[in-house]
Amino acid sequence: MVRKEFDELRDSGQLPSPSGVGLKILSLTQREDWAIDEIVGVIQTDPALTGRIIRLANSAGSGATASITTVNDAALRVGIRSVANLALGFTLVAGNRAGRCESFDYDEFWADSLARAVCAQALSTQLRRSVPTEAFTCALLSHIGELALASVHPSEYAAILELSKTDPSLDMRVLETERFAIHSLEVSMAMIADWGLPDCFVDAIGYHQAADGEAHTKDTQAQELMSLLRMASTFSEFCTSDHGQQVARWPEMEFVRNELGMEATEFRAFCETVGESWGDWGRMLQIETAVFPALEHVEKLSKRVRKRTKTTSEPDDLDAADKFRPLRIIAVDDESTSLKLLQSHLSRAGHDVVAANNGKEALALTLEWNPHIVISDWMMPEMDGIQLCKALRRAQRAGRSVYFLLVTGRDEEDRVVEAFESGIDDYVSKPFNPKILLARVRAGLRLVNLREQVEREQKIQAEATSKLGVLTRKLRETASTDPLTGLPNRRYGMERLVEEWETWRRKQEHFSVVMVDIDHFKKVNDMHGHDVGDVVLVEVAKALRASVRAIDIVARIGGEEFLVVCPDTDDQGAIGCGERIRSAVETLEIQSKGYTGSVTISVGTAGITDDVSDVDMLIKRADEAVYRAKASGRNRVCSYEETSEVRRSA
Amino acid sequence: MPEEDPTILDHTVIESLRELDPEGECGLLSELVDLFLSDTPPRMKDLESALASGDAKTVEEVAHSLKSSCGNLGAARLATLFKEIEAFGRGKDLAEVPSLVDRSNDEFRRVEEALKAEVS
16 A cells, blocks of 8 residues: 555644544544543533534434434434544544645635535435435545645645646646655545544545445445445535536536436435535535536536537647537527527537527626637627627636637628727628638637647646656755655755754844764674664664654764754753653664664754854864763763763663 | 519528528428517517617617528518618618508518418
């Protein structure tokens, strides 16, 4: 599996985690002997959480039983595990609403997760699969790995998010794996397992996106949850799409409808209830949810957009610019016979046509559906063709680049200059000559193809630039990392030391360095070989990293020498830090290739005082302190400031 | 089939519409005729009420749209009448329009008859 990669993420200390009540519940349930009363008691200390759990437990019921009014009732009705899981989920939502990854939309993430959760719960109730509260929690946390990657690697994750925005065909899971050697669903699985949530959650989350997901587990609970998650994903993607995508996604929703075995109206009502519930929960958890669309409209629009061949081959060279492919065209006319004729000509030529009866409808449709071409009559009441074109050209999105073909009457042709000035691409006169109309559409197709080709090239360029950025960063990282221990190397350690020095100069706060040297390291190498020596270095490095604070900087600066830079730390603090490290190393039991043993270290500390003129002098003083520690018997911490030995082991 | 006055219904237009749907499987021509016959009378009512209230702009707009649909179905003479009405509307001079509207009402009945004969 990807255990190692996950451990690295966890060791960063940046993973999203439950806080307060959630954390207490977590530590309770990870004990063997927890009691229901304890968990109920912990939950009751948080009134908001209590309210949410009671509400969910009520909504998850079939409605036939008496209503739940206390956490105890909820625990009796849906089980204490279920209540505890729910509490964990809610505290995660509350505690991880923002973060440092700029391209990650934290609000959208939770809105999406909430849609999944609410839908999974409703489906669970409807289909009598799994337990509704469990389905809610499992779905709520199913994509938590994305949040985790954004939290641990804010800038790298932002880079791949941007990349996938420029090219939606790129698979996020693949990008994540390329960059982090683990993808977000795997992170979700590991986190869920880490929190002690049920195994069926882990399997359901891990495989619900696989085509043969159910084959990965024999656990029927996991299989049931998996099917709920899959449908809930479809639903949440639908909820969080813009209207144009919603129309395109409707056929996927129809799959869900088939699985539910519902009639169209019944299914719409079901979706609307879930949508309402999504909004209710959003308000309660202060998560902004989108307005749920009018499904009848979406369904109708989806039917109007007749599905043709799924994709035609993409043009990849200039010659292909003339290649035919079905275009999305919006035809606009207030006069029905003209509209019918226009539609008929275009459909016969193989295009997907949506008709609009006036400028306003066309404007809304264009922004929703992102057509390639708009063909509009000129003279129309309220918003005429020219006004429509101007409005589209002002729009930020689809409208700006749409190919606009204006339909003119014979007697309007002398006014077309005005029309061109407002931004139309071409015009065609009516009554239509089908040949001329289609020739104009072909000219539009050519331009659309060329424009898309340019966009694709820009995308490839952006991708290359982004890849270069990643490469540069990787090179820089490699150049500042010690390959054996993974700690920053001497160069990086010294750079950071100088930076901290500068900060210290401005703020005049305490600031110390701790120098660490492994005792008798040469002997280990000589007696047991370099392989064992390397293991010793790796183990000591780990112990070092684990004993210092997050703000301290640890670097390997020589063969068996390590440096810890401790900002905002006085002499006593530095000695304390040194002692923590010393004792951590002393208790290490190092095992490698038949070797079992332990090592000790000598530690020297030095702090900034007025007579320290530069970084080199500080390092020199710490070195002197290490020397004194060695000279007075090793396995001890000496401070430059205190001439006497500070501490040694018993 | 009776012999119609060619200026009432332009047969080349009707034939070109038939060519769009040679097998008649889409029922395009009859659909267009239905649309035309059901849409035109209310639009002509709109025209009359705009005329009664002296709303030259609406007169122009409605006449323009009616001219288009007549053109689409080959109702050449009726299209010409609407074109004249549109021009008077644009010129904000409605004095001549009532008589043109009367003539267009008569003409529409002839067009209706001719079109029904085409699709029967």
